[in-house]
Every structure is written in structure tokens, then in C-alpha cells.
Amino acid sequence: xxxxxxxxxxxxxxxxxxxxxxxxxxxxxxxxxxxxxxxxxxxxxxxxxxxxxxxxxxxxxxxxxxxxxxxxxxxxxxxxxxxxxxxxxxxxxxxxxxxxxxxxxxxxxxxxxxxxxxxxxxxxxxxxxxxxxxxxxxxxxxxxxxxxxxxxxxxxxxxxxxxxxxxxxxxxxxxxxxxxxxxxxxxxxxxxxxxxxxxxxxxxxxxxxxxxxxxxxxxxxxxxxxxxxxxxxxxxxxxxxxxxx
Numbered sequence: 597x598x599x600x601x602x603x604x605x606x607x608x609x610x611x612x613x614x615x616x617x618x619x620x621x622x623x624x625x626x627x628x629x630x631x632x633x634x635x636x637x638x639x640x641x642x643x644x645x646x647x648x649x650x651x652x653x654x655x656x657x658x659x660x661x662x663x664x665x666x667x668x669x670x671x672x673x674x675x676x677x678x679x680x681x682x683x684x685x686x687x688x689x690x691x692x693x694x695x696x697x698x699x700x701x702x703x704x705x706x707x708x709x710x711x712x713x714x715x716x717x718x719x720x721x722x723x724x725x726x727x728x729x730x731x732x733x734x735x736x737x738x739x740x741x742x743x744x745x746x747x748x749x750x751x752x753x754x755x756x757x758x759x760x761x762x763x764x765x766x767x768x769x770x771x772x773x774x775x776x777x778x779x780x781x782x783x784x785x786x787x788x789x790x791x792x793x794x795x796x797x798x799x800x801x802x803x804x805x806x807x808x809x810x811x812x813x814x815x816x817x818x819x820x821x822x823x824x825x826x827x828x829x830x831x832x833x834x835x836x837x838x839x840x841x
Contacts (some may be wrong), residue, residue, distance in 0.1 A: 597698045597757070598647040600708060604643055606682040606690040609636045616640075619697075645767050646674070647692040647713045648753055649760055650723045656763045675717045688718040701756050706730050711753060 599618045604610040618627050631637050643654045645660065651670045655660035667673035678690050691714035699709045710728040727737050727749050740748035754760055 597695055599644075600695045600697045601693075602640070602644065602695075603691075603693040603803055604640075605692075606687055607643055607678040608639045608677050608679060608693050610643075610689075611679045611681050641767060644694060645763070646677075647694045647704055647711055648758065649763065650713060650725065650750070655760055670722075674723070677715070678717050679752055683717075689714060689716045690795070691715070696757060699756060701729075701736065704729065704734070704736065709757070711749075711757070721812075727752050735820045 598620075601618060602616045603835050604614045606612065620627060629637060642660070643655075644775060645656050649656060651674075654670075664670050664673045667676060678688070683689070691712060693710060695708055695710045697708050699706065701709075706712075706729045708730060710726075710731070712726040712728070714723075714724045714726075727734070729736075730744040737748045737752055740751050758766065
């Protein structure tokens with residue numbers, strides 16, 4: 597999984613529409629975002645977290661929880677995210693959209709998944725979230741709703757993009773790197789390992805390794821089996837194969 601683009605519209609310091617391309621170039625797989633203090637780096641990180649988790653963002657980092665409490669709750673906190681100049685111009689809506697590539701969804705082939713979260717300070721009572729798979733809504737979100745889970749989009753994000761429980765290992769500022777390196781709790785180490793295994797695509801290689809080990813064990817058993825039993829098994833398999841019509 598990787599982030600292809602981030603689109604911010606009237607979100608805090610980002611006035612009007614801003615699109616940031618994060619698709620790595622040929623033979624380059626790291627994107628560095630740099631800038632002076634006050635130029636929007638922290639807001640950019642917050643935009644990613646808000647887009648994915650909305651009012652649950654307080655569970656990702658203590659900083660967000662503290663800011664939400666200081667503002668008197670999430671509704672007041674997020675309503676304050678409308679760009680000031682846009683507000684003066686009479687605009688009331690802001691949004692963040694994140695497009696992902698390399699996401700695996702069972703039984704669905706897709707090139708990209710786009711998450712759009714928006715808020716209108718004049719009409720909204722809560723965030724509006726949209727999930728687009730290859731540019732269109734998909735039945736999988738509606739299926740989640742039909743199961744009695746009204747927040748189908750939120751469930752989709754947690755199930756197929758990044759569970760909120762491990763988000764804190766990915767969305768953090770430079771100061772948190774030291775604290776992550778000093779993790780001593782066995783439980784936290786397991787969570788950290790699980791986080792990077794899932795997101796970096798290591799799990800599929802672990803699954804492949806497990807399957808190869810099973811095949812290797814079967815091969816060894818067959819090698820140790822008497823020859824007359826192997827011939828008998830092959831004959832049975834031959835008899836079970838249906839003849840072509």
C-alpha cells in the first residue's frame with residue numbers, strides 16, 4: 597500500500613484546492629516533505645490522520661486528543677479547520693482526499709482507492725466520508741451498512757487501509773521516532789511488528805513461506821513412503837481424474 601496523492605481544499609493553512617503528488621519516480625521510492633516552521637508540515641500530517649479517522653483521530657496521537665479537549669470537543673475543534681481567508685470570502689466547506697494504490701481487497705480488483713472526508717461549518721453536524729474504488733462508489737461499503745454498521749466507510753478504512761490501532765506507528769512527527777525506538781513493552785513490540793508487516797506487504801511473503809513449508813513437509817513424507825504405496829496413490833489419483841468428454 598502507498599499514498600499516490602493528497603488533495604486539500606480550504607483545510608487550515610491550505611487555501612483553495614491543493615494537490616500533492618506522492619507517487620515515487622523511477623528507481624526512487626522515498627518522498628521527503630520539507631519546509632520551514634509554519635509552512636504546513638504539521639497540518640499536512642494532521643490532514644492525513646483526519647481524512648482517515650475523523651473524530652477518532654484522538655486515538656492516534658495524544659497531541660490531537662489534547663487539542664480536541666482544549667477546543668471544547670471535536671465539533672468545535674474541526675469546525676476551526678476552515679481556512680480563515682476562505683471563511684472571510686464566505687466559503688463554508690473544507691475537505692481532504694487521499695488516494696491509495698496497492699490496496700488488496702478480497703474478490704475485488706482495483707488500481708486505487710480514494711478516501712474523501714469533508715465538513716461544512718454551516719450545514720454539517722458530522723464529517724461526510726466517501727470511498728471511491730477506481731473512481732466510483734462500490735457495493736462493499738453498502739454491504740457493510742446493510743449489516744447494521746452505519747459507519748460503513750469508517751469500517752472499510754479500518755479493515756482494508758490501516759487499522760486505527762496501529763496508525764500511531766505511521767503518523768507521527770520526528771520527535772516520536774526516539775520514543776518508538778525505545779519501546780520495551782513486549783505487547784507494543786508485537787503491535788509495531790504487526791503494523792509494518794501488514795502495511796509493507798510482508799504478510800504475503802510470510803504466507804508464501806508457510807505454504808512452501810507445508811509443501812516441503814509433504815514432499816519429505818512422500819520420499820519416505822514405500823514405493824508400492826506411492827504407485828497405489830498415483831493409481832487412485834488417476835482413477836479420480838474425470839475423462840474429458
